[in-house]
Amino acid sequence: MTIAIHSSGDAKKAIQTVVPQLVKDLVASGITAQDPALWGPAAEAEAAKRLGWTEAVSISRPLVAEVEALRAQFLELGIDHFVLAGMGGSSLAPEVITRTLGVELTILDSTDPGQIRSALADRLETTVLIASSKSGGTLETDSQRRAYEKAFRAADIDPTERIVIVTDPGSPLQALATDAGYRTFLADPNVGGRYSALTAFGLVPSGLAGANVGELLDEADAISLNLAEDGDENFGLILGAAIAGTQPLRTKLGIVADGTHVVGFGDWVEQLIAESTGKDGKGLLPVVLDVNSPELAENLPDLQVVRLVRDAHEFHLREKHPGEVLLSGSLGALFLTWEYAAAVAGRLLGIDPFDQPDVESAKEAARGLLDDRPEPTAPAFVDGGVEVRGTLDSLTAPGTVAGAVDALLAQLPSDGYLAITAYVDRVALAQLAELRDLLAARSGRPVTFGWGPRFLHSTGQYHKGGPAVGVFLQITADTTDDLDIPDRPFTFGQLIQAQAAGDAGVLAQHGRPVLRLNLTDASADVPALVAALR
Structure with missing residues (x-):
């Protein structure tokens, strides 16, 4: 098919x-021929180095045998649990591939300390970590790799035998991998992260986990002539x-x-x-x-x-x-x-589909907060165990969580949308996703739901750079059992809080209404929050 x-x-x-x-x-043949002029003069420089995905099928073919051989080596040693540390394009395609093909791959695309702890405690003795970053400088992936290196050493496991790197040639991560002696797969640098499903970023983690990535390339090859004509x-x-x-x-x-x-x-x-x-x-x-x-x-x-x-x-x-x-x-x-x-x-639409000019803004804000460590702002009020803050006084005036959410929905324009962004453990607090349908029914408008910080590498661009018609419900949680990031001056708990605060700050600078709910006792507050908004 x-x-x-x-x-x-x-x-x-x-x-x-x-x-x-x-x-x-x-247009079709122009895309296939990698003509950068198709999107206008302003986009030409970026497009000239981002169209390699059109030939990903042929370029990626040699990877199949390499990945299969490495998987066989791991299995022969009894190593059969694969964890992917990656964000955005480095994790979303492998997640779809492995779930669709029914093979197990643990996706670690969070900085929540509870989620990191759970991953580290899961079959470490038989685990391979695949650290995947196109730029080679992704803060989340670097932090996760550091945590696994420390855990492997503590368990008398040589990290060089258990960590596989996927990155672009010449990146800082490639240099680190070379110095450390890690097995490394280099991807085509002429492919942007979100177009990288059929490159090393999609295929290496999926293939190591047991997916038939050769068949995936065959499926893409079968449609390629149609798409080029x-x-x-x-x-x-x-x-x-x-x-x-x-x-x-x-x-x-x-x-x-x-x-x-x-x-x-x-x-x-x-x-x-x-x-x-x-x-x-x-x-x-x-x-x-x-x-x-x-x-x-x-x-x-x-x-x-x-x-x-x-x-x-x-x-x-x-x-x-x-x-x-x-x-x-x-x-x-x-x-x-x-x-x-x-x-x-x-x-x-008349835009450059290959750049992401607003993604970096939230990252910079988070880094600034990690450097300065300002005292957190006091909540406008506390309802039950939920601390409530808002970028507009009208959002916090009602004095209850339900009233504040109603006030946020009242800010929705007729062509607007609500974005729910949850900077929490997405495994332990999966019930929060129920809020999407609840608030879609109440608002009568489209509602998106994103787990933070992973959505910063995807819809975060649209939130800041797209039409200014969004309102934002941000959910965070107090850290009860924090986790150090080796050789960093901040913890995972401090990192995820800085990412949330940085994102909210940039949205406010863009004039987007933000209501922030902080759960002081997540295990109790999540069911209560869902019930209150139901």
């Missing part, structure tokens, strides 16, 4: 109108037109998993589309939904739904969903098709 798409309503009109012009402009049947052009060519533009993109065999694909699409398009006050906001999400019953004029199904043709015959896009396909084909569609969407 490669790809099947069915469309109706505004999406179908956009395809009929936009695709012929894309074909006339030779300038024709009306090009699935990348069709999908790009459907999501970015409607008139008027539907600026919210609902991704619904409805019978697809692919697990967690919406989270990967979320980063690809939000970070590629959310800039210059423009963009498409992906909203990851399920079949019962409230937004689907609202008939929102600015929400374009893409429904991921097992068979788009069969689904269309079985059930009508006017205005939606039905999409099915193999995982490798879906990865490559969406990458083409994101590049097409950038051209249609």
